[in-house]
Amino acid sequence: MPEVYITRCEKYLPNEPVSNDEMESFLGLINDSVSKARRIILRNNKITSRYYALDKNGNPTHSNALLTNNAIKQLFDENFTSQDVELLSCGTSTPDHLLPSHAAMVHGLMKNKSVELNSSSGVCNAGMNALKFGFLSVKSGNTNNAICTGSERVSSWMLADKFENEIENLKRLEEQPIIAFKKDFLRWMLSDGAAAFLLENKPNGENPLKIEWMEAFSYAYELEACMYAGGDKLENGEIKPWSDYKSNDWLEKSVFSIKQDVKVLDQYILVKGAESMKAAMDKNKINATDITYFLPHVSSHYFVAGLNKELLERGVDIPFDRWFMNLDKVGNVGSASIYLMVEELKNSNKLKKGDTIMLSVPESGRFSYSYAYLTVC
Template sequence: MSESGARLRDVYITGVGAHLPGPAVGNDRMEDHIGRVHGRDSVVGRRALRWNGIQTRHYAMAPEGAVLDTNAGMTAKAVAAAIDAAGLQIGALQHLATATTQGDYLVPGHAAAVQAELGAGPMEIASYQSVCASALMAAKGACLQVRAGEADVAVAAGGEFSSRWFRPGFYEGTALVDAKGRLTTEADFLRFTLSDGAGAVVMEPQPRAEGLSLKVDWVDLTSLAGRFDPCMWAGSTRADRADMASAWSHAGPAAAHAAGAVALLQDFELLKIVIRAWIGVWLEKVDSGRIVPDQVDHLLCHYSARSLREEIVGLLRNTAAMIPEEKWFTTLPETGNIGSASIWVMLEAFMKSGRPKPGDRVLLIVPESGRAMIGFMMLEVV
């Protein structure tokens, strides 16, 4: 333990890293890459691409299905890049907090797999599993380790390998495909929305000696799971998703797969309601003074689709919580929606963009549709 006594320390992000596998895949080649269910063009694919506004994305799986990397492998590469950006060596790492929607294993946790891929020595690890907001769960855990003096170098990382779940064989022969060979909308939309990659940030109790760092002012997470059924889930059918006794493990893997209870699914009608719940939490932050919009110089808001951004902006436009769109920064069109990795991939691009200046305040917002969660992180450029 570092010498800190009872005094809490400041925390700084001193390095940001990202890893995007393979070449960028454009919309014209996307369905060739992930495959066609029963050889048919998707009924909703073009509509999904118009809805999400993504132009290119990356996959860790080749068109014929060969695995080019793993979730843990991609996350380890992002961690190594972040540590290098901080001017450190892997051996300096004392706490590794990782986030993912679905790791390579059912057991053990993602952090253990990432540590092994790094070839790192003994350290403390923590695995956070949810959807997009798990990135800020890991960030808060890593931040508190440094703030309390438990670690001098901590990393928060997020990684996703969504494409392995999107191969046609994962759906064919299940209840998710109708008699005409068409995949249900709640599954098909996600095939055109999610992609692969990883991102990471290094946290230390002092800023870098050279270059820019980001002081962590605070990290807040709010879950509204007590108010909503799952909105994005894997492990149950749509009808039974709120009944824990009906989860896939009770039926067994073969029966659950046949019922379409293992695939990743999204309830788009519920999503419209959840968006308003996210905005409600945002407004509460503003009303309490936790967020002062006029003092925010840059907003990095993770959203899964351009249309969701438009809806968020529409709801906020006439409120005191609105942050002008010219202050927003995103990489969604170029890198796609990478779940828990998205916010760090976005932050890495932002730090390289030339936009951040000393004294600027940067607000990160990560809403998650899994079961209605939203996270906020306030940073200051130093």
């Protein structure tokens, strides 16, 4: 079987970086009140800047498909053009439409030729699932190359006006007009952006990254949903879908907002993450000393010490000087975050031949995890 290499990495981050103090000027005030949770959440996640596909009046400046295409365009030059692409595999949590698929909308902007398409949905693992589809296609010889992407445009989901009907409904019920923490929490965590990889069956270019293996795990068979949108969580843990609500409830209950069950998150995200990572390493017969750079996608720096502790308890000792993250600068960009870390590291001039890179991506949707092991060639 052919080997598979990430030969090019590019990113697209919209507009100018947004500081912590500017966030509410972009997203707006809910009920004309400054969020009481914002400063606490930002202090824990240690994010200092992020990017929004919005102007300062809250108007969208880019679609998700456009962000993705802008990242893809930077992969092309005279040696590899859009006409050479054989497969486009795109992952996102926040597509512009229910239908058509995200990959189809991106391909519509590329305007190159007929290619095979794959769209991966979900939460943070959407990007890794898109990467694995491309990896397996090139590995099997089905295609000679693939473009794989991760992207998010979540800022427009978090604008204050999306919650106005819910606030008005609470006022009518004479309840405290504050949206639930499970919704407010994520307004200060998530960011916009896109990144793209070119996968080829030859080690072209500078510092190509050979994909040695990829592994994925799901604990949905035993754990309830944690992060969700387009529905609401019932007391028994099930998700009632948006299509089962009356249309006026969609706005009054902010059914389409992104929500996270923080209690469930804290209970399982690190334990299952360390458990699955150890299983992936054991299956592929590597240990911590075989990892030059560890790239963990974490939604918040709050989880870093806890993840290290859980890994140490399972005999996985990766010193912090081998961890590589850029969460503080670009924010949590969901399915694009791991792509953005790889892009920055690959283009940093830090890598040397023989270095190894471990990618770790948790997804709190219903607790899924993805891993990849790369070698610098």
